[in-house]
Amino acid sequence: MLEFIRQPWPWYISGFAISLIMVMLLYFGKSFGFSSNLRTICSISGAGSRVKFFDFDWHKEIWNLLFLVGSIIGGYIVSQWLSSPDPIQLSASTINDLKGLGIHFDGGLNPSQLFGKDFATSPKGFLVLLTGGALVGFGSRYAGGCTSGHAISGLSNLQIPSFIAVTGFFIGGLAMTYLFFPLIF
Amino acid sequence: MKGLKFILTGILFGVVMAKSEAVSWYRIQEMFRFQSFQMYGIIGTAVVLGTIFVFLIKKFKINDFSGEPIEFKDKDKNWPRYLLDGSIFGLGWALTGACPGPMFVNLGYGYWPMLIVILGALGGTYLYGIVRTWLPH
Numbered sequence: 001m002l003e004f005i006r007q008p009w010p011w012y013i014s015g016f017a018i019s020l021i022m023v024m025l026l027y028f029g030k031s032f033g034f035s036s037n038l039r040t041i042c043s044i045s046g047a048g049s050r051v052k053f054f055d056f057d058w059h060k061e062i063w064n065l066l067f068l069v070g071s072i073i074g075g076y077i078v079s080q081w082l083s084s085p086d087p088i089q090l091s092a093s094t095i096n097d098l099k100g101l102g103i104h105f106d107g108g109l110n111p112s113q114l115f116g117k118d119f120a121t122s123p124k125g126f127l128v129l130l131t132g133g134a135l136v137g138f139g140s141r142y143a144g145g146c147t148s149g150h151a152i153s154g155l156s157n158l159q160i161p162s163f164i165a166v167t168g169f170f171i172g173g174l175a176m177t178y179l180f181f182p183l184i185f
Numbered sequence: 186m187k188g189l190k191f192i193l194t195g196i197l198f199g200v201v202m203a204k205s206e207a208v209s210w211y212r213i214q215e216m217f218r219f220q221s222f223q224m225y226g227i228i229g230t231a232v233v234l235g236t237i238f239v240f241l242i243k244k245f246k247i248n249d250f251s252g253e254p255i256e257f258k259d260k261d262k263n264w265p266r267y268l269l270d271g272s273i274f275g276l277g278w279a280l281t282g283a284c285p286g287p288m289f290v291n292l293g294y295g296y297w298p299m300l301i302v303i304l305g306a307l308g309g310t311y312l313y314g315i316v317r318t319w320l321p322h
Contacts, residue, residue: 005204008204008205008206009201009204009205010205010226011205011222011223011224011225011226011227011230012226012230013201013205014201014202014204014205014207014226014227014230014231015226015227015228015229015230015231015233015234016230016231016234017197017201018198018201018227018230018231018235019230019231019232019234019235019238021194021197021198021201022231022235022238023235023238023242024190024194025194026242026249026255027249027250027255028190028191028194028249028250029249029250029251029253029255030191031258034284034285034286035284035285035310037285038285038306038307038309038310039310039314041307042307042310042311042314047311047314051311051314051315052314053313053314053315053317054311054314062188063188063191064191066188066191066192066195067191067192067194067195067198068195068289069192069195070191070192070193070194070195070196070197070198070199071195071196071198071199071202071286071289071290071293072195072199072289072290072292072293073192073195073196073199073293074195074196074197074198074199074200074201074202074203074290074293075199075202075203075208075289075290075291075292075293075294075295076199076293076294076295077196077199077200077293078199078200078203078204078294079203079293079294079295082200082203082204088206088209088211088212090211090212090215090221091215091220091221093218093220094211094214094215094218094220094221097214097218097220098211098214105211109203109206109208109209109210109211109291109294109296110209110210110211110282110291110296111210111211114210114298115210115291115296115298115299116298117298119298120297120298120301125298126301128280129281129298129301129302129305130301130302130304130305130308131277131280131305132276132277132280132281132302132305133277133281133288133301133302133303133304133305133306133307133308133309134277134305134306134308134309134312135273135274135276135277135280135305135309136274136277136278136281136283136284136285136288136302136305136306136309137277137285137305137306137307137308137309137310137311137312137313138273138274138277138309138310138312138313139270139271139272139273139274139275139276139277139309140274140284140285140306140310141309141310141313141314141317142266142270142273142274142313142317142320143267143270143271143273143274144260144261144267144270145260146274146284146285146286147228147278147284147285147286148284148285148286150260150271151228151232152228152231152232152235153235154260155232155235155236156231156232156235156236156238156239157236157239157257157259158236158239159259159260160264161260161261161262161263161264161267162260164264164265164267164268164271165267165268165270165271165274166271167268167271168267168268168269168270168271168272168273168274168275169271169272169274169275169278170217170275171268171271171272171275172271172272172273172274172275172276172277172278172279173213173216173217173275173276173278173279174217174275174279175272175275175276176217176275176276176277176278176279176280177214177217177218177279180276180280181279184280
């Protein structure tokens with residue numbers, strides 16, 4: 001049984017589970033949207049005294065922080081007990097394209113070249129990771145949601161703004177992949 | 186323990202995202218290069234089933250667990266800006282291979298440099314809070 005669970009899960013199981021998570025949160029009287037947590041953490045850290053955007057009653061958002069804590073635990077559970085011993089089945093063309101950028105496929109979830117100690121502690125690596133995160137944080141708040149809020153909750157509720165936002169996610173992602181990656185790596 | 190259900194839902198989210206490799210930087214690259222169906226299958230299935238569930242909830246006026254009607258908030262109608270704002274997000278998504286949820290799942294998985302990404306995301310959110318009154322909305 002454990003061997004079975006340890007295999008990578010197919011897309012339809014994952015997609016089904018994610019829609020179920022959205023419905024569970026609706027049933028709990030909440031709405032699935034992860035990036036709101038970033039605003040809440042800023043608020044808890046005291047940003048509300050200086051910036052009006054963070055001056056709100058964050059106690060109402062504690063449920064989402066608990067969801068965040070759960071997601072960290074979930075990642076830990078998989079890495080400790082449920083991870084597959086085999087390398088991920090990345091497509092050969094992606095492996096080849098990345099090799100052209102000097103990023104080698106090592107079989108893990110994330111390249112150790114980018115998420116290992118050496119890169120993260122180098123000035124360039126630190127800056128790349130920090131800037132990438134900042135773009136995500138700034139963009140998700142400006143766009144009013146991230147992948148969960150727009151792509152899952154918004155599209156499921158047939159929201160046109162969400163469709164536009166998701167289109168934007170892809171424009172940015174393609175620009176980074178094809179235009180900026182060759183300059184950065 | 187009122188909060189336990191949210192922690193458990195979060196654990197389910199973390200496990201599913203990690204086991205289906207949706208938190209993988211490599212998989213996000215594969216998606217933006219259109220070289221695998223995996224990510225499209227995940228998002229597509231979630232959206233199609235999600236749409237059906239939302240339709241049924243509205244049609245049968247299903248209440249939440251406390252008996253209140255389930256409400257759906259419409260997103261802001263002022264949408265042309267979403268294209269620009271979304272693409273800022275997309276730049277970061279492709280660079281770090283992580284949107285906000287997967288950042289934390291990866292942290293739990295043991296990729297501690299994600300802390301730098303999270304720090305950046307908090308900084309980006311804070312920056313938005315400062316400049317938002319000057320931004321076109």
